[in-house]
Amino acid sequence: MQSRFRKGTLWAAAALSGSMFLAGCGTTTSAPASGPAKTKSPAAEISIGTLYASTGSFATSSMPEYQGLQFWINQVNAAGGTYVKAAGKKEKIRLVSYNDQSSAQTATSLYNQLITVNHVNMLVADFGSVLTSVAVPIAQEHKQLLFDQSGTGTTFFTPNNPYIVLTSLPTSALWPTSLANYLISQHYKNVAIVYCENDFDQSQDQTLTRLLAKAGITPTYNNAVPTSTSSYTVILHNMAATHPQAVIELGYPNNDISFMQALQASGSTFPTTFTIFPGQLPSLFEKNFGMKGLNNMFTYPAPPLFTVQGVNYGMSIAQFEQAFKKQTGSSPNFLNVAGYNTGLILQKTLATATSLSQKSMRQAVTGFSGSITTLDGKFQINNQGAQIGETLPVGQFTVSNGKLKVNFMS
Amino acid sequence: MSTFLFAVVSGILFGVFFSLMAIGLNFAFGVMKIVNLAHGDFVMLGAFGAYYALSTFGINPFETMIMEIVVFLVVGVALYYGIIPRLLRSDDPEMLSLILFFGISQVIEALATLAFGTNPVTLPTNALGQLSFQLFGQAFESSWVISFLVSVVAIGLLYVYLYKTKMGIATRAIMANRDEAAASGIDVNRISAIAFGIALVLAAIAGTLTPFMLGGIYPSVGVNLTITSFSIIVIGSLGNPIGTVVGGLVYGLSLLLMQTYLSSWANMVPYVLLILILLIKPSGLLGKGARNA
Numbered sequence: 001m002q003s004r005f006r007k008g009t010l011w012a013a014a015a016l017s018g019s020m021f022l023a024g025c026g027t028t029t030s031a032p033a034s035g036p037a038k039t040k041s042p043a044a045e046i047s048i049g050t051l052y053a054s055t056g057s058f059a060t061s062s063m064p065e066y067q068g069l070q071f072w073i074n075q076v077n078a079a080g081g082t083y084v085k086a087a088g089k090k091e092k093i094r095l096v097s098y099n100d101q102s103s104a105q106t107a108t109s110l111y112n113q114l115i116t117v118n119h120v121n122m123l124v125a126d127f128g129s130v131l132t133s134v135a136v137p138i139a140q141e142h143k144q145l146l147f148d149q150s151g152t153g154t155t156f157f158t159p160n161n162p163y164i165v166l167t168s169l170p171t172s173a174l175w176p177t178s179l180a181n182y183l184i185s186q187h188y189k190n191v192a193i194v195y196c197e198n199d200f201d202q203s204q205d206q207t208l209t210r211l212l213a214k215a216g217i218t219p220t221y222n223n224a225v226p227t228s229t230s231s232y233t234v235i236l237h238n239m240a241a242t243h244p245q246a247v248i249e250l251g252y253p254n255n256d257i258s259f260m261q262a263l264q265a266s267g268s269t270f271p272t273t274f275t276i277f278p279g280q281l282p283s284l285f286e287k288n289f290g291m292k293g294l295n296n297m298f299t300y301p302a303p304p305l306f307t308v309q310g311v312n313y314g315m316s317i318a319q320f321e322q323a324f325k326k327q328t329g330s331s332p333n334f335l336n337v338a339g340y341n342t343g344l345i346l347q348k349t350l351a352t353a354t355s356l357s358q359k360s361m362r363q364a365v366t367g368f369s370g371s372i373t374t375l376d377g378k379f380q381i382n383n384q385g386a387q388i389g390e391t392l393p394v395g396q397f398t399v400s401n402g403k404l405k406v407n408f409m410s
Numbered sequence: 411m412s413t414f415l416f417a418v419v420s421g422i423l424f425g426v427f428f429s430l431m432a433i434g435l436n437f438a439f440g441v442m443k444i445v446n447l448a449h450g451d452f453v454m455l456g457a458f459g460a461y462y463a464l465s466t467f468g469i470n471p472f473e474t475m476i477m478e479i480v481v482f483l484v485v486g487v488a489l490y491y492g493i494i495p496r497l498l499r500s501d502d503p504e505m506l507s508l509i510l511f512f513g514i515s516q517v518i519e520a521l522a523t524l525a526f527g528t529n530p531v532t533l534p535t536n537a538l539g540q541l542s543f544q545l546f547g548q549a550f551e552s553s554w555v556i557s558f559l560v561s562v563v564a565i566g567l568l569y570v571y572l573y574k575t576k577m578g579i580a581t582r583a584i585m586a587n588r589d590e591a592a593a594s595g596i597d598v599n600r601i602s603a604i605a606f607g608i609a610l611v612l613a614a615i616a617g618t619l620t621p622f623m624l625g626g627i628y629p630s631v632g633v634n635l636t637i638t639s640f641s642i643i644v645i646g647s648l649g650n651p652i653g654t655v656v657g658g659l660v661y662g663l664s665l666l667l668m669q670t671y672l673s674s675w676a677n678m679v680p681y682v683l684l685i686l687i688l689l690i691k692p693s694g695l696l697g698k699g700a701r702n703a
Contacts, residue, residue, distance in 0.1 A: 055519065055630045059528030102630070197674055224674035228634070230625040233551065234420050234669045238413055257530050258625030265535035265551050267542070288532045288626070 046084060046350060048073070049096045049120030051110050053131065056102020057228065060253045060284065061277075061335055062127035065149055068332070068339020069124065070095065071324055076347065084350045086360075091350075096120055100131060108134045115142045121356055122147060122346055127335070128252065129153035129172070129200035130227065139163050145358040145365075148385075149342045150335075153199025154206075157384035163358065165365050166387040167345045168338035168376055172203035173386075175300065178394045178410040179274065180211035182298075183246055186272070192221035192244035194235055194251075194259075201227075201250040208248070220244055229255060232262035246272035253277040257288055264293055274298040279305060279395060280334035282404065291404050294397040301395035301406045302334040303375055313372040313379075314344040320375055341376040348372060415546045417670040418663065423550065423558040425662025426655070427616070427623050430561035432639035432646075433568065433654040434612035440585045440649040441605040442494060444507035448515035450635030452482070452610050454522065456617020457627045461531050471537055475560075475618045482614040486607030494606065495599060498588075515632060522629035530626030538622055553622035564615050565655060568608070572651070581605055585649070641680035645687050647694030656695050 052066035053059045073093045076082045081090035096118045100107040107126060111134065114120050123139060124147045125132040132151025139146035146164045148156065152172040156164060183191060191212060195205040202224070209219060220242035225235060232249075236259070239247055247270045249259040256275040263273065278285040279299035286294060307317050315323065320340060324332040345365070353364035362385075370380040370389065380389025395406040435449040446452075459478050463469035469477075497503050497510065539552040572578040580601045583591040592598045620635075621627050638661070646657025664683060668676040691697060 055523055055528060057628070057630070059628075059630075060530065063528060194673075225669070226674065226677040228677055230631075231424075231623070231669075232625070233554075234417060234666055235673060237416055238670055241413055254530050254626055254628070257532060261532045261535065261625050265553065284529055288530075 045092045045094045046082070046122065046356075047094045047096055047118065047120045048122045048124060048346065049114035049118055050124035051098050051100045051107055051114075051126040051131065053102040053126060054099050057252070057254050058102040058127055058131060060281070061150075062102070062131070064281075064333055064335035065127045065339040065342075066097070067328065068324075068336040068341070069149075069343055070339070071327060071336070072340045072343025072347070074327060075323070076343070082347050082350055084356075086350075086353055086355045100126055102131070104130055104134045107131050108138065111135045111138045115139070115144050122349075122361070124342060124346070125149055125151055127151075129156075130198050130252075132156065133199055136161070136164060143358055145362050147342060147346060150338055151200070152203075152387075154203040154386075155199050157382075157386040159384060162362055162385070164385040165345070165362070165381060166385060167379070168341045168387070170388060170390045170392060171386040172200055173207045174388060175392050176204050176208035176211065178392060179248070179298075179300075180208055180215075182394045182409045183212065183272070184215040184217070186245070188245040188272070189217060190242060190244045191217060191219045191246045191248065192239040192242050193219050193223075193248045194221070194232070194239065195224055195249075196227040196229065196251040196255055197224045198227050198252075200252075204250050208250075225251075225255075227252065227255070230258045232259045233266065236262045236266055236268065240266070240268050240270075244270055246270065246274065248274045250276060253281055253284065257285070260285070260289055260293065260297075264289065272298055274394075276300055278397065279406070282397075283331075283333065286404065291399045291402075294404060295399045297397045298409070299395060299397065300392040301408070302392065303337050303377075304332060304334070305395070305406050306393070306408070308373065308375055308377050310373050311375055313348065314340075314374050317375045337376055341374050344372075344374050345379060412546075412548060413670055416548045417666045419545055419548065419550065420554070421663035421666035422659065423554045423662075424623065424666055425659035426561045426565070427554075427557050427619060427658075428638065428642055428662050429655045429658025430564055430612060431616040431620075431635065432642035432658060433565060433651050434609035434616070435636070435639045436643040436646070436649065436654045437568070437612065437651045438606055438609040439643070440651060441581060441602055442498065442507075443504055443588075443649075444494065444497065445504065445511065446609070447508060447511040447636055448518055448632070449511075449609075449613055449639055450637070451515045451518040451522070451632035452613040453617040453620060453635045453639075454627060454629065454632040455518065456482070456614035457620040457631075458522065458526055458531075458617075458629075459614070460618040461533055461621060461627065464533060464537055465531075471533070471618050471622075475615055478614040478618060479611050482610040483607040486610035487603045489610075490603040490606040491599075494602070515636070519629050519632055522632075526629055528628060528630075530628040531621075532626050533621040535622055551622075557619040557623050560615065560619060564612060568612070568651060571608070577601060577604065638680055641684045644694060645683050647696040650694070650696055653694055653696035660695070 053062035073095055077092050081092040084091045098110040100110055123144050125135045127150050129151040132148050135146055136156045140161045140163050148164055148166045150169050152169050154173045195201040221239045256277045279301040304317050348368050349361050349364050352368055353361045372379050378389035382388050394409040398405050438446050456478055460471045460474045463474040497506055500506050535553045538556045542549040543555045580596045642657040642661050643654050645660050647653030664679045668679050
């Protein structure tokens with residue numbers, strides 16, 4: 001009988017390992033959005049390779065970003081293509097994309113495939129730091145410039161890696177500046193922080209605690225949780241036990257939703273409660289928690305929750321909202337903006353690079369850095385490719401006359 | 411001290427819920443020697459059922475639970491007659507069941523993604539009641555306590571079924587030896603079909619409670635739930651439904667204590683426990699003795 005148990009146990013263990021492996025490899029048979037390129041730099045079109053996650057924990061964020069990029073491609077191709085300085089004419093864009101199913105393991109092989117099999121002209125990372133982290137060393141190894149849309153982890157940007165450019169968000173090290181300033185301005189002494197274990201959230205926590213320490217504030221609670229955490233009730237209870245004036249949760253949308261659910265269930269209230277993504281995906285959070293649930297919540301508001309002034313490249317936010325709704329039938333969120341903004345950076349790169357070599361494109365990006373302002377903000381990178389032009393203000397949701405509004409705190 | 415007590419009581423509440431979530435997987439394995447890799451997906455479907463019933467029609471999760479019990483029992487029996495007798499006639503039913511149910515899992519996840527989208531959804535926790543329960547000076551969410559009570563009742567009913575009814579005794583006979591049970595005149599297929607239906611019913615009940623215990627739900631969460639369930643039944647004893655209760659409690663307590671004192675390592679708990687149990691006592695904590703009791 002015992003051998004039967006052992007056999008069953010081993011079978012099941014093998015099965016789960018197998019299922020994990022197969023789930024990770026599930027997309028390798030997926031066809032690209034358009035046929036894979038066989039030769040580099042085809043004369044009549046520019047191939048852009050990217051990944052998206054239609055399932056899994058990052059689908060919530062990856063898909064709207066991907067839709068934003070697709071929107072830009074549709075706009076460009078409808079206009080007959082984008083100007084490519086290296087070719088001296090307009091060329092159409094061909095998108096080569098694969099579904100990584102939110103798996104970094106799958107993404108690793110697919111990024112390789114885009115570079116070595118599809119030979120794409122331009123490589124664009126999937127959403128966020130987790131799915132970008134595997135692309136960074138691959139792109140560097142193959143000397144392929146990685147257009148990093150929203151992987152803001154500070155560890156991606158190093159002096160010896162010229163093959164990365166962050167397009168649509170400032171590096172994580174800059175995000176908490178406004179938040180730290182706000183907390184310091186409130187003269188808070190008890191701050192409780194929980195963050196997820198990934199480059200995106202860890203680097204924010206490091207910056208936040210460093211800035212708070214400069215002001216003499218040591219968080220009463222500052223612990224990491226796995227990014228896959230879905231239940232925050234016990235963690236929230238432990239944070240509440242330190243009697244914080246501000247509770248800060250740094251995570252991805254799924255984490256923020258679980259955290260807010262735990263907060264709502266506990267009935268706890270704090271003078272300041274902060275989460276990241278309600279400001280980027282307000283409709284998702286409103287659907288889950290209603291206006292009442294978002295009322296008084298602090299966040300980083302992002303376009304279209306505010307309008308960037310002085311746009312000198314691409315559509316304004318109002319034009320984008322109108323055109324996006326016309327094309328897709330739905331109102332855009334920030335991640336749609338981020339995807340479209342990445343397209344604008346690609347477009348400007350093609351318009352200014354003297355050749356389609358990766359080094360030439362990187363030089364082109366450096367050349368126009370600081371000179372363009374899109375609907376997402378000022379595009380400016382440092383010498384390591386990290387975006388430093390955009391800023392993220394801190395805002396607080398309030399409900400006024402039955403409408404959700406954002407009050408800007410910084 | 412209060413933090414420790416909160417973690418322990420929460421661990422017990424969660425542990426019993428986890429037991430309920432895993433017990434259907436173990437029950438199906440015990441009776442049919444098949445590994446239902448789609449178990450977590452059935453839990454996920456139960457959770458989405460509760461979400462849509464409440465958000466679209468305003469139906470209370472308890473009423474949804476009763477409806478799901480009927481639906482999942484029918485689906486389970488139909489699924490059994492559709493695939494499992496053929497599977498059991500094969501040379502290696504355990505291995506084939508892995509492949510088959512992995513496929514079913516993928517199909518369910520794909521269909522759920524089409525139906526529900528990729529965004530996580532939540533239920534208001536007060537849907538199960540608004541009172542908070544006080545114990546050792548700590549307040550516990552009513553949804554946790556109610557989920558605990560529902561889990562105790564469901565597991566208790568399974569115990570009563572197995573040990574106090576003729577069909578349950580027949581089920582245990584099949585668990586001990588399928589061929590001998592058939593030789594002694596037990597309608598093995600009928601009893602197994604009902605057992606598979608009950609396994610899915612237990613998954614559905616756990617699913618209805620899942621949004622209140624585990625936060626946001628989304629179509630791909632099923633794989634994680636299967637892994638958690640699998641870890642729990644290995645800790646308790648593979649093939650022994652009652653051992654699952656022990657496994658669930660060990661898992662729940664370990665997870666919540668880790669979340670309290672070493673939160674960044676919390677999600678390693680199932681894997682560490684799994685490895686330890688496989689190394690030290692491969693038959694699980696209750697192992698052979700309890701199975702034969």
